[in-house]
Amino acid sequence: MDFSVFQFELVAKDELRLPYYKGSAFRGLFGHALKRTVCVTNMTRCEECLLRENCAYAYIFETLNERNEHVAHPFVLEPPLLERRIFPPGDVLKVNLILFGRAIDYIPYLVYTFREMGRRGIGSGRGKFWLQRVTKDGRIIYDFQEQLLHTDFAKDDLFAIQSTTDKIEGVKVRFLTPTAVKVKGKISPAIDFITVLKAVSRRLRALSVYHNGKSPSYSSIDFKSAQSITVKNTSFTPFHWKRYSNRQQQKIDFSGFVGAMELEGELAPFMPLLRMGEIIHIGRGTVYGMGKYVVEEIR
DSSP, X not given: OEEEEEEEEEEESSOEEOOSSOHHHHHHHHHHHHHHHHOSXXXXXXXXXXXXXXXXXXXXXXXXXXXXXXXXOSEEEEOOOOXXXXXXXXXXXXXXXXXXXXXXXXXXXXXXHHHHHHHHOBTTTTBOEEEEEEEETTEEEEETXXXXXXXXXXXEEGGGOOOOSSOOOEEEEEEEEEEOOEETTEEOSSOOHHHHHHHHHHHHHHHHHXXXXXXXXXXXXXXXXXXXOEEEEEEEEEEOXXXXXXXXXXXXXXXXXXXXXXXXXXXXXXXXXXHHHHHHOOSSOGGGXXXXXXXXXXX
């Protein structure tokens, strides 16, 4: 499955006042600005629009299957992971936008959308910012001074991540953004190794079916081997936050946990799945940057 990670460098023009967790602010503004940029019919319901099959907004934000059911969105927006909330003029904030499948082809619209986001303003004071640069793997895709967009970049293949021949017997998994994964129908206050594997597998399948046109080509999870992996030194902390949903006209609880756990055992066979999970995120709220974790090898 094709994917690309773009980093957007934003420069504050005004003082920016943002919440502690900034995912909702950026994702909300992103959606409104994209619709304002590309929608020519101004219809309230995308599923009733004749142009929806070729519309960037409908595909990215109103992602539907053949039964008109909402399915996995083809993007993850990773907000700045900074604790401070006030950014004076001149400060630079970096936002990662991870795109999957056909969504990558819409990058010109999305670069323009981030420029529009800056003009509209963000946060409690609607502070303005400007888009300084967009990069992919360190290469400049867009630069404010050049005012040109380079789209001749290579897409990455998620399923090209292969098993390593090196022996890996210990890793630390750090959950950097609030993570909310259901276990037996309820959001769990913590997580274990097998639950992580299941969460990655579910999300891979959802993304691949709807944005790759087929089921993923990776092998199924070897649960017998996975049960031999030892979980130790866990430290999970609740992360409480809510966001207002314009669709539902109420505040929605997106609370989860942050923290870390260490794993011991023969981990090499599971590293491809874990590495894929680093990119696609797990659990609910991935479009807000939730469910982001990193895997660090313990030597």
